[in-house]
Amino acid sequence: MSFLPVINEWPEEALRDLYADLGPADVEAALAREHRDLKDLAALFSPHATPYLEVMAQEAQRLSRWHFGRTISLYTPIYISNLCAADCVYCGFSARSGSREKRITLRPEEIRKECENLAAQGFESILLLTGEAPKVVTPRYINKAIQICREYFASVSVEIYAVDTDTYREFVASGLEGVTLYMETYHRPTYREVHLLGEKADYDYRLDAMDRAGAAGVRKINIGALLGLYDWRIDLLWTALHARHLQKHYWQSAVGVSFPRLRHTPDRYQIEHFITDRELVQSILALRLFLPEVGINLSTREMPEFRDHLIPLGVTHMSAGSSTQPGGYATYRRGEADERTNYREVLEQFEIEDTRSTEAVVEAIRAHGYDPVWKDFDHAFDEPDGDSPSSLKGPATTMRSM
Numbered sequence: 231m232s233f234l235p236v237i238n239e240w241p242e243e244a245l246r247d248l249y250a251d252l253g254p255a256d257v258e259a260a261l262a263r264e265h266r267d268l269k270d271l272a273a274l275f276s277p278h279a280t281p282y283l284e285v286m287a288q289e290a291q292r293l294s295r296w297h298f299g300r301t302i303s304l305y306t307p308i309y310i311s312n313l314c315a316a317d318c319v320y321c322g323f324s325a326r327s328g329s330r331e332k333r334i335t336l337r338p339e340e341i342r343k344e345c346e347n348l349a350a351q352g353f354e355s356i357l358l359l360t361g362e363a364p365k366v367v368t369p370r371y372i373n374k375a376i377q378i379c380r381e382y383f384a385s386v387s388v389e390i391y392a393v394d395t396d397t398y399r400e401f402v403a404s405g406l407e408g409v410t411l412y413m414e415t416y417h418r419p420t421y422r423e424v425h426l427l428g429e430k431a432d433y434d435y436r437l438d439a440m441d442r443a444g445a446a447g448v449r450k451i452n453i454g455a456l457l458g459l460y461d462w463r464i465d466l467l468w469t470a471l472h473a474r475h476l477q478k479h480y481w482q483s484a485v486g487v488s489f490p491r492l493r494h495t496p497d498r499y500q501i502e503h504f505i506t507d508r509e510l511v512q513s514i515l516a517l518r519l520f521l522p523e524v525g526i527n528l529s530t531r532e533m534p535e536f537r538d539h540l541i542p543l544g545v546t547h548m549s550a551g552s553s554t555q556p557g558g559y560a561t562y563r564r565g566e567a568d569e570r571t572n573y574r575e576v577l578e579q580f581e582i583e584d585t586r587s588t589e590a591v592v593e594a595i596r597a598h599g600y601d602p603v604w605k606d607f608d609h610a611f612d613e614p615d616g617d618s619p620s621s622l623k624g625p626a627t628t629m630r631s632m
């Protein structure tokens with residue numbers, strides 16, 4: 231079920247009309263309601279909501295605890311290739327940004343090495359990432375990588391180029407649990423300006439990727455707008471509509487929303503619509519109030535203090551100990567030129583802000599009275615005898631000390 235008709239019903243002018251006559255009374259009305267509509271969300275996103283941030287934070291905390299408990303699910307990314315034939319002007323992996331020499335695609339034994347390192351740190355949930363180079367980093371290669379990772383982790387998700395429904399189905403058959411795919415911006419003219427080459431330039435095909443993933447039986451679908459590309463107050467209304475559309479049509483899948491914020495870009499791209507810390511907090515709180523049941527993900531793109539501040543305010547998923555270069559954990563570790571690590575310089579997608587160790591992130595989560603969750607799903611639930619206790623390898627939710 232395509233999202234296109236929904237977004238066509240809500241063109242930018244219609245969204246701007248929602249903001250047109252708002253005032254503090256609309257924010258108060260939105261806060262008083264239990265089920266909020268799109269106009270309520272606009273009120274909570276609007277500058278009129280700034281004096282109400284504390285009230286919004288309390289309500290976001292209440293809703294998050296009701297639906298998710300005092301838990302933060304942990305995951306970490308594994309970049310398996312930095313080859314990319316697309317040209318997204320804001321990205322360090324783009325064909326026309328970073329150098330050619332530092333491109334690499336991990337071999338199966340190198341993927342295993344990365345997995346061993348992360349499994350030893352306690353991770354049970356990982357996100358596999360690639361650029362867009364489907365002729366070299368083929369769906370078959372990605373499928374193999376999923377199979378390898380499933381030997382080590384309970385939950386494997388991908389953040390890769392958009393594929394067709396049958397390919398998502400094959401991935402699910404290999405043990406894939408989740409797909410993360412950001413529309414980057416829902417604003418078509420901006421999308422055209424910043425996506426110059428590659429299949430990603432096809433707006434409509436990317437827009438419907440999550441419908442294809444949902445139809446293929448992917449259990450977790452995670453969307454987002456890359457904040458900084460366009461006016462966040464417009465892009466996040468479309469994101470919210472998209473999340474609600476996916477919840478409605480793929481009720482068997484858990485829908486999540488990420489808030490990736492552009493910080494570091496190649497020299498040729500200047501961020502025009504930078505979202506401030508305060509606005510980012512406001513946007514997360516407002517989205518929690520509009521969609522109480524969506525997972526909210528905050529990555530290591532953000533500073534440690536900022537991430538910690540958001541732990542009790544609606545975030546449910548955090549990455550930790552991340553590297554954005556292929557082989558960055560064990561195979562081609564930065565700055566370690568010895569016989570153990572086969573060092574070579576490898577292009578990273580972006581610089582992370584939260585460079586703390588996994589242990590330090592776990593400590594911060596606990597210090598806020600929350601439990602880090604390493605595993606919230608077991609594939610035994612998918613099996614016909616999944617209700618038999620003996621079929622489960624361990625508890626579906628695992629909270630453990632490091």
Ligand code: SF4
Nearest residue numbers: 314318321323324361
């Ligand atoms: S955003 Fe993705 S597709 Fe675009 S250049 Fe970067 S890695 Fe390639």
